[in-house]
Every structure is written in structure tokens, then in C-alpha cells.
Amino acid sequence: MTIIKAIAVIFTGLSGGVAVGIGFVAFLTVLGVIPRLTQLTKTGDYIRYYEWAVVISVVLSSFADLNNSSFPIGAGILIPIGFASGIFIGMLAAALTEVLNVLPILSKRIGMEGLLISLLMALVIGKLAGSLFQWLVFVNF
Structure with missing residues (x-):
């Protein structure tokens, strides 16, 4: 691995960690x-x-x-x-x-007031698909 690639990996890892850390702190503090x-x-x-x-x-x-x-x-x-x-x-x-009160506000903002169950199912299916993709593809990668 060249030095430039190593620096890019370090920078990407630290940037991702800082972004997740800031989001977590904002989640716990601001809310x-x-x-x-x-x-x-x-x-x-x-x-x-x-x-x-x-x-x-x-x-x-x-x-x-x-x-x-x-x-x-x-x-x-x-x-x-x-x-x-x-x-x-x-x-x-x-x-x-x-x-x-996340989901009702979200459903009103995107114009899906009557389709709250559909919105919830889309979130669940998306989370399931993302988790399966991570475990089946990236774990064996």
C-alpha cells in the first residue's frame, strides 16, 4: 500500500468516525x-x-x-x-x-398521511435489505 493510499484510508476512517460521533452526540444532547x-x-x-x-x-x-x-x-x-x-x-x-414524533411528521411532510403503514414497512424492508446486504456481501468480502 502506498503512502498516499494509507493516508487516504486514515483520513476516510477518521472522517467517518468523527461524523458518526458527532451524530451520536447530537442525537443524545440536542434531543x-x-x-x-x-x-x-x-x-x-x-x-x-x-x-x-x-x-x-x-x-x-x-x-x-x-x-x-x-x-x-x-x-x-x-x-x-x-x-x-x-x-x-x-x-x-x-x-x-x-x-x-418522527413518523407522523415525516408522513405529513412527504404527503403520505394516509399511508403511514406503507411508510413504516418501507423503512423496515429497507433496513432489512441493508442489513442482509452488509452481512451476506461485506462479511464474505
């Missing part, structure tokens, strides 16, 4: 997802723990991902971790939906 999450769960006294949990988990998971780390854990531990991760992602999505 007030964590404070709203603590309101919904009535755990406002623990807001600092939520914030530090997000920061630490992002840093550790980014570090593990960049180092191609793997952890030899059994299904007995993997199932509760997956369950907790699913709950966390679901709660964040619910908080975002609560804060923004």
Missing part, C-alpha cells in the same frame, strides 16, 4: 434523549450514571472494534447481554419517537 429516558423510568437521580455508561461503553466498544477483539463467552452470558442491549436500543428509539 435530550438521556434526560427523557430518566424521566420515563423515574431514575432522574442516576442521570450521571447513564451519561458515563454511554461514554464508557462507546469508548470501550470502539477500542474493541478497532482492535478486532473477541471475547470467548458462552451463550449463558451472551443471551442476557443481547437482551440488555436490545432493551437499551428499544428505549432509545422509544425516547426518540416520544421526543420527535
